Amino acid sequence: MSDMRLIVAGAGGRMGRALTRVISETSGAVLTGALEAPGSELLGKDAGTLAGLPANGVLLSADLWSLSANADGILDFTVPGATIANVAIAAQRGLVHVIGTTGLTASDDAVIKSVTSRAIVVKSGNMSLGVNLLAALVKRVAQSLDDGFDIEILEIHHRAKVDAPSGTAYMLGEAAAEGRKITLEAHAARGRDGHTGARRSGDIGFASLRGGTVTGDHSVIFAGPYERIELSHKAEDRMIFAHGAIKAALWARNQKPGMYSMTDVLGLGDF
Structure with missing residues (x-):
């Protein structure tokens, strides 16, 4: 060809x-x-x-x-x-x-x-092999854990990035939602400020950081009673x-x- x-x-x-x-x-x-x-x-x-x-x-x-x-x-x-x-x-x-x-x-x-x-x-919100493997893992972990484990997604990018959360963070949120058999739109918590009250059970939270020249770091945190699972990917180039x-x-x-x-x-x- x-x-x-x-x-x-x-x-x-x-x-x-x-x-x-x-x-x-x-x-x-x-x-x-x-x-x-x-x-x-x-x-x-x-x-x-x-x-x-x-x-x-x-x-x-x-x-x-x-x-x-x-x-x-x-x-x-x-x-x-x-x-x-x-x-x-x-x-x-x-x-x-x-x-x-x-x-x-x-x-x-x-x-x-x-x-x-x-x-x-x-x-795709991210074309890297590592991030797509991470998304597959997130889906599988979300399938295995009930909503006693809170899901939070943290990302940081360079100061010039104009959208938040990142496309990759959103993709990871979609993977988690699919694993939980829920819709991300109904359960996304995108940014918290002020007196927000207690975390709503079943939410998938997002936090976005911006600064320097960071290519892109993403972590998905499953926070349960007395234990925490963190899955991460760091892009270097x-x-x-x-x-x-x-x-x-x-x-x-x-x-x-x-x-x-x-x-x-x-x-x-x-x-």
Whole structure:
């Protein structure tokens, strides 16, 4: 099979540059397009140069329709508005759409889901192997423990992160809720301040910290009577997300239209 031709959305950002570097190191993948927001001062710059590589002749463009004419997939770690704008074009062009964007709303998710009858989408709040194994463990532990064990999710990210809780924290909350056979929307406690009263039994709590250059640390705490279980993952470099995203794209190329997650990519569905 020929190399998979990939577009990197947000190619001028930190994740976009990491994706460009990993594509250059990955057998079976090639960078064919670099997408950036209209009006960006980086438009026209060489994607390889921006990523700290030799120039590769792929220049940053704001025109996804033109870029996608000769592409097989798009790696999208941008912002919700940009991702939703990319969804329709990716579906119309028949691209594999790997979505790592966080902060998407329920209505955004509905738009994404609406194209999956004819498009292949892999969407995850975190693309790393370790975090997806953590989510599988969280689900299993939540299945095994009753609501005498309170579930709290703690995350810390760099000072520039704009959404909270993180997409990864929310994904871990979803895993815990699935294990408990409840809905996260009805049981999430997202931020506490002032005189809140006692903790409500069955809640899944979230706490978000921001500071420095932290790539991303997540802990899920099961706090029971006189004992506590803590499951944690610490990301040391965003390259782990880039490697996972490209693995997802290469896997998805051979799938039928539908909505997939990293659980599917890694074969963790029966864990």
